[in-house]
Amino acid sequence: MIELKTIKKRFSDKEVLKNVTLQVQKNELLSIVGPSGCGKTTMLNIISGLCSPDEGEIYIDKILVDGKKGRKKIHVNPSDRGIGYVFQNYSLFPHMRVDENISYGLKAKHLPRHEIKKKINSLLDFIALRDYAQYYPHELSGGQQQRVALARALAIDPTLLLLDEPLSALDPKTRESLRTDFKNLLETLEVTSIYVTHDLAEACTISDRIAVMGEGVVEQIGNRDEILEKPNSKFVANFLGLNVYDGKIVQAASGPAKVKIGNIEIFTTVIGKGDGEKIILTIKPEDIILSTEPLIRNPKWYGCVCNNLTGKVSDIVKMKSSAKVLVDVGFPIESELTLSSLKDLCIDKGKNVYVQFKADSLNVSQG
Amino acid sequence: MGLERISDRLIIALLAFACLFFIAFISFPIAAVFLNLDLDMLILQLRNPQVLSALTVSIVTASFATLISFIFGIPTAYLLATRRFPGRSIVDTILDIPIVLPPAVAGIALLLAFAPRGILGPTLKEFGIILPGSTIAVVLAQIFVASPFLIRSAKAAFEDVDRNLVNSAKILSSSRLRVFLTITLPLSSHGLLAGTIMTWARSMGEFGATLMFAGNLPGVTQTMPLAIYMLMAEDPMASNVLSAILIVVSFGVLALFKILGRKRYGARL
Ligand SMILES: Nc1ncnc2c1ncn2[C@@H]1O[C@H](COP(=O)(O)OP(=O)(O)OP(=O)(O)O)[C@@H](O)[C@H]1O
Ligand SMILES: [Mg+2]
Numbered sequence: 001m002i003e004l005k006t007i008k009k010r011f012s013d014k015e016v017l018k019n020v021t022l023q024v025q026k027n028e029l030l031s032i033v034g035p036s037g038c039g040k041t042t043m044l045n046i047i048s049g050l051c052s053p054d055e056g057e058i059y060i061d062k063i064l065v066d067g068k069k070g071r072k073k074i075h076v077n078p079s080d081r082g083i084g085y086v087f088q089n090y091s092l093f094p095h096m097r098v099d100e101n102i103s104y105g106l107k108a109k110h111l112p113r114h115e116i117k118k119k120i121n122s123l124l125d126f127i128a129l130r131d132y133a134q135y136y137p138h139e140l141s142g143g144q145q146q147r148v149a150l151a152r153a154l155a156i157d158p159t160l161l162l163l164d165e166p167l168s169a170l171d172p173k174t175r176e177s178l179r180t181d182f183k184n185l186l187e188t189l190e191v192t193s194i195y196v197t198h199d200l201a202e203a204c205t206i207s208d209r210i211a212v213m214g215e216g217v218v219e220q221i222g223n224r225d226e227i228l229e230k231p232n233s234k235f236v237a238n239f240l241g242l243n244v245y246d247g248k249i250v251q252a253a254s255g256p257a258k259v260k261i262g263n264i265e266i267f268t269t270v271i272g273k274g275d276g277e278k279i280i281l282t283i284k285p286e287d288i289i290l291s292t293e294p295l296i297r298n299p300k301w302y303g304c305v306c307n308n309l310t311g312k313v314s315d316i317v318k319m320k321s322s323a324k325v326l327v328d329v330g331f332p333i334e335s336e337l338t339l340s341s342l343k344d345l346c347i348d349k350g351k352n353v354y355v356q357f358k359a360d361s362l363n364v365s366q367g
Numbered sequence: 368m369g370l371e372r373i374s375d376r377l378i379i380a381l382l383a384f385a386c387l388f389f390i391a392f393i394s395f396p397i398a399a400v401f402l403n404l405d406l407d408m409l410i411l412q413l414r415n416p417q418v419l420s421a422l423t424v425s426i427v428t429a430s431f432a433t434l435i436s437f438i439f440g441i442p443t444a445y446l447l448a449t450r451r452f453p454g455r456s457i458v459d460t461i462l463d464i465p466i467v468l469p470p471a472v473a474g475i476a477l478l479l480a481f482a483p484r485g486i487l488g489p490t491l492k493e494f495g496i497i498l499p500g501s502t503i504a505v506v507l508a509q510i511f512v513a514s515p516f517l518i519r520s521a522k523a524a525f526e527d528v529d530r531n532l533v534n535s536a537k538i539l540s541s542s543r544l545r546v547f548l549t550i551t552l553p554l555s556s557h558g559l560l561a562g563t564i565m566t567w568a569r570s571m572g573e574f575g576a577t578l579m580f581a582g583n584l585p586g587v588t589q590t591m592p593l594a595i596y597m598l599m600a601e602d603p604m605a606s607n608v609l610s611a612i613l614i615v616v617s618f619g620v621l622a623l624f625k626i627l628g629r630k631r632y633g634a635r636l
């Protein structure tokens with residue numbers, strides 16, 4: 001188990017970690033996502049002891065490794081924290097063979113030679129690179145190097161495993177297959193892990209619990225569904241790629257609630273909030289349907305309170321299997337639809353469309 | 368279009384001419400040293416005691432100077448490359464001074480500091496040490512002039528070592544010495560070796576500071592460059608042979624330097 005309490009860190013005049021508090025349970029795998037430069041690597045460096053926090057405390061398995069005990073400042077050495085750390089860019093020792101890389105930490109513990117040998121072999125089996133013991137890192141593919149880096153970190157039987165965007169340097173296909181590999185490998189281990197990535201999809205595949213980091217703070221922590229369905233801040237909603245609006249309650253009681261975004265009134269299912277109160281509304285792009293007719297045609301939506309706005313298409317961005325259409329309905333709203341729906345719709349930039357969404361697909365939180 | 372082509376060619380021709388000028392200007396005098404030489408003469412001169420003693424003094428003093436520069440230079444370079452401390456850039460600048468200082472000035476400075484009439488002279492004399500006229504003075508002059516090359520090069524080599532590799536090792540191993548010996552040192556070895564060779568070569572060629580501080584005593588302080596200068600009038604052949612030897616040594620060093628410049632890890636058998 002690991003616990004960070006009000007960790008602060010600044011580099012010269014930049015506050016990189018503002019106030020990070022975080023708990024990871026024993027044998028749990030927590031993903032941390034956040035945009036580039038928000039302090040993810042710095043946080044791992046602090047947990048590992050490579051870098052000292054300016055303020056705050058860190059406990060690993062209830063033992064204080066950074067912080068103050070009375071007047072005394074505590075800083076346990078990186079090698080004494082029982083940590084395995086897989087760096088952002090493999091960081092294999094280029095002048096050592098695979099087996100030497102893996103055994104680097106074991107040799108420091110002065111284990112008998114045959115035990116080291118046994119350990120190397122079992123780790124090589126674990127990462128399915130049995131035949132590569134004598135290879136140098138530059139003779140391996142990126143994916144193989146990353147697996148060796150994992151084996152090297154695991155060799156010392158860490159109680160805490162830190163993984164810093166371990167797959168980010170790989171091509172998308174390798175990344176995807178290695179992602180499942182990693183997930184399966186990590187699941188078989190009894191080790192507390194923190195997996196850092198800037199890719200939300202990766203975080204969702206790898207782990208159940210996810211922490212979303214903004215500039216130097218943990219914005220939200222929870223399981224996948226909580227975060228995807230109930231983002232607690234504008235920052236998280238934006239990070240998830242949702243439509244985010246500031247709104248005001250026009251009518252809270254009696255029937256469907258009415259809110260205002262700018263000058264446009266829409267229905268939502270907000271309850272128990274007073275008239276005139278400021279709120280934040282979010283809605284997923286894939287919950288928004290575009291139509292060239294005013295009628296709501298989705299049979300599942302019959303009997304539901306729906307919003308039906310009109311607007312002008314301002315941009316269309318096509319992706320591999322879907323497209324994002326930006327429509328101006330008085331405020332900009334983004335809809336995500338499949339490429340075939342886009343084709344059926346026959347819409348272009350500048351055309352008018354109907355924008356339809358259910359009242360209850362809007363998520364409302366305190367402003 | 369046509370005009371552009373012609374001007375393009377003209378530019379290339381001019382660039383090539385400039386380059387050829389330097390190649391000729393450098394290689395012609397070097398070739399002249401060898402053109403003046405024949406094998407019999409070489410063998411004859413290699414028995415000339417003054418040539419032999421200059422060669423010996425040079426090799427011994429340059430090697431000692433390099434060794435001492437290495438022993439003090441590597442930790443200095445490591446400190447500068449890995450630690451931030453107040454006054455770091457001042458230290459850095461001080462260590463660079465000998466590179467820009469004219470050797471004659473270096474000679475005077477050493478005299479004023481360590482000669483019997485210099486500031487530390489009387490103190491040294493009490494211990495029975497008189498530097499000018501001694502082989503130690505040659506070594507000191509060489510260290511003064513050549514060690515910055517080693518420090519420069521070693522510092523760059525240490526800075527080049529990927530921080531993440533060192534950090535990876537620090538997490539796996541509690542011994543800083545082990546991390547240094549197994550990660551930092553091997554990964555910077557090319558740069559360290561290149562710097563060492565440069566320092567040795569620079570020590571071999573040292574002239575001005577040695578002449579002024581150590582003097583010109585055959586067999587004691589007369590290194591090859593000094594002998595070349597002194598023998599120029601009385602024994603031009605000896606001077607010529609010594610020059611040829613120094614050129615060969617310099618070329619060897621340059622070649623080694625270029626080879627080491629292309630660093631590569633782990634060639635598997
Ligand atoms: N040693 C350092 N000295 C000064 N500033 C630093 C140092 N290390 C990191 N920073 C700054 O701290 C901020 C956070 O860096 P960090 O590497 O933790 O980001 P990150 O979230 O890991 O980003 P990425 O996803 O790009 O890896 C950056 O603005 C960076 O410039
Ligand atoms: Mg990072």
